Amino acid sequence: MTATDSADADRSAAPPGYSPRLYNADLAPATERKWGAFSIFNVWTSDVHSLYGYFLAASLFLVAGNTLKFLIGIGVGSVIIYWLMTLIGKAGVKTGVPYPVLARASFGTFGANVPALVRAVVATFWYGAQTSAAAGAIVAFLVRYDGPKHLHETTRLFDHSGLEVLCYLGVWAAQLLIISKGMETVRRFQDFAGPAVWLMMLILAIALSVKAGTLSFSVDMPSGDLAALAKSATGLDVSPGSFAAIAAIAATWVTYFAALFLNFGDFARFTPDEKALKKGNIWGLPVNLILFSLVAAITTAAASKVYGEVILEPAKISAKFDSAFLVLLAALTFAVATLGINVVANFVSPAFDFANVAPKHVTFRRGGLIAAVIALLLYPLHPWDNAPSFVNAIGSTMGPIFGVIVVDYYLIRKTQLNVPALYEEDGEFRFQGGWNVRAFAAGVVGAVFSSILPVYGPSEYGATLGPYSWFIGVVVAGVLYFAFSGGRSPLTASTAATEAPEAAAPEAAEA
Numbered sequence: 001m002t003a004t005d006s007a008d009a010d011r012s013a014a015p016p017g018y019s020p021r022l023y024n025a026d027l028a029p030a031t032e033r034k035w036g037a038f039s040i041f042n043v044w045t046s047d048v049h050s051l052y053g054y055f056l057a058a059s060l061f062l063v064a065g066n067t068l069k070f071l072i073g074i075g076v077g078s079v080i081i082y083w084l085m086t087l088i089g090k091a092g093v094k095t096g097v098p099y100p101v102l103a104r105a106s107f108g109t110f111g112a113n114v115p116a117l118v119r120a121v122v123a124t125f126w127y128g129a130q131t132s133a134a135a136g137a138i139v140a141f142l143v144r145y146d147g148p149k150h151l152h153e154t155t156r157l158f159d160h161s162g163l164e165v166l167c168y169l170g171v172w173a174a175q176l177l178i179i180s181k182g183m184e185t186v187r188r189f190q191d192f193a194g195p196a197v198w199l200m201m202l203i204l205a206i207a208l209s210v211k212a213g214t215l216s217f218s219v220d221m222p223s224g225d226l227a228a229l230a231k232s233a234t235g236l237d238v239s240p241g242s243f244a245a246i247a248a249i250a251a252t253w254v255t256y257f258a259a260l261f262l263n264f265g266d267f268a269r270f271t272p273d274e275k276a277l278k279k280g281n282i283w284g285l286p287v288n289l290i291l292f293s294l295v296a297a298i299t300t301a302a303a304s305k306v307y308g309e310v311i312l313e314p315a316k317i318s319a320k321f322d323s324a325f326l327v328l329l330a331a332l333t334f335a336v337a338t339l340g341i342n343v344v345a346n347f348v349s350p351a352f353d354f355a356n357v358a359p360k361h362v363t364f365r366r367g368g369l370i371a372a373v374i375a376l377l378l379y380p381l382h383p384w385d386n387a388p389s390f391v392n393a394i395g396s397t398m399g400p401i402f403g404v405i406v407v408d409y410y411l412i413r414k415t416q417l418n419v420p421a422l423y424e425e426d427g428e429f430r431f432q433g434g435w436n437v438r439a440f441a442a443g444v445v446g447a448v449f450s451s452i453l454p455v456y457g458p459s460e461y462g463a464t465l466g467p468y469s470w471f472i473g474v475v476v477a478g479v480l481y482f483a484f485s486g487g488r489s490p491l492t493a494s495t496a497a498t499e500a501p502e503a504a505a506p507e508a509a510e511a
Helices: 003-011 037-048 051-064 067-095 113-142 146-154 162-179 183-212 223-234 243-256 258-263 274-307 314-319 324-357 364-381 387-412 419-423 437-456 459-484 506-510
Strands: none
Touching: 037 183, 037 274, 037 324, 051 067, 051 113, 051 223, 051 243, 051 274, 051 314, 051 324, 067 243, 067 258, 067 274, 067 387, 113 146, 113 162, 113 258, 113 314, 113 324, 113 364, 113 387, 146 162, 162 183, 162 324, 162 364, 183 274, 183 314, 183 324, 243 258, 243 459, 258 324, 258 387, 274 314, 314 324, 324 364, 387 437, 387 459, 437 459
16 A cells, blocks of 8 residues: 555544545545635636537537627526526535535435436546547647658557547546646646636637638528538527527537536535635636637637638637647647646546545545546547537436435525535435435436437427426426425434534545
8 A cells, every 4th residue: 555545544534423434534524615716717717618618619609690699598508507506506615515425415325326426427428528629639730740640640549540549648647647636736727727728719719810801700601501500510400590599509508517517516615605606606607608608609700711611629720720839839728728627527526426436445536547547448439429419418417416406405405404414324314225215216207308308209309308408307306306305304403514514624625
């Protein structure tokens, strides 16, 4: 056993009354809270300022037909995102616990492993997708030179070129290095990554607008061709610019954040108070998201005029630049962007989620390593190639879980949560042997409406309600869970601790 492993084992010793099957220092309520409004703001800049974030925004721009309607849809969606993230963030601030521990209140002390593992699996898929996208940006720069170009064209490994494999492994290793240092290093990195990507996106938009000779706010294309392109890019079968299109844009934009709706508490719990949380969220979500989307729209429209084609991937746009320096700058920035979103959205969550399954043996660092290894093994299969469909699939599975957790915390428990009992095997949240059957019943029925019917049900259901599957899952599961629970907590604790206990391990914030 290494010195680090020994230290992790010492820190994971459960306090009196806490079960070692439910507790380690990384899962304990946070006591050191260094994530101010700026760090929360950069959670969102790191999360959305990515190659997939840009691709989705640019694709939805085609659905809107013009910039004004696009911003209306994005604006409505961004306000909904802000409200929901603040809702779940408040639970993180008040209790100080990460997502899988909070899920114990509704799904049971051991039943919570199911929604935790669902979130972890989603994160590992996204980790691979984002890493592959970042590697692609670097490849786009390197193939300008004969040596890398020759390697790219002449070698094949795991259904990829040798150059793609090397770049993927490089980005993969860099991310692993960051996460291995703990949550404080994550905070410092994202505080750098978010602003860096914003700067590069502005440079890209300005450079293309100057080259086009004007600011462009729409793509010049016959409506029928635009509708076909929008459908191929997003899967949304709507007339560009229609009310249905604007509504679908808002719903898809909300769905893009479905995974983080579950585990935003992993970050909010390190925030000192709700004021800092709200300030970071207001600037990082509606303000930042709308401005970022505007830049993506202008860049897409300008690129279509400069190159005579609609290009939705920023890496492909930058690869067309004449200046090798600008291409290199873009490649490095996109790589940093991907590091940022993967660390924030796709490493932190599975690190806690896998630790929740076996706290005695799996720490935050080991959980992150497990996620990274799974993502590496998935690389030869590249299951993330169809990004828009993947986004919808993720959203539909996340909705029912979110609905159960929010209804349990806000409507049933009225935000009064017995935090110490979350770590007790025979405490308030034992339910039926550690599993709350009511929560699972509500979640399964919700998943039928959000996941199964849109794919396997009547074609009219999928075409009409497909973009709203996340919302349907939330409402159906939430309403059923409230009804199954009789509108009250299954058990009333004799003593309710509504805030994180002071006795929690002070090292928890350092992960």
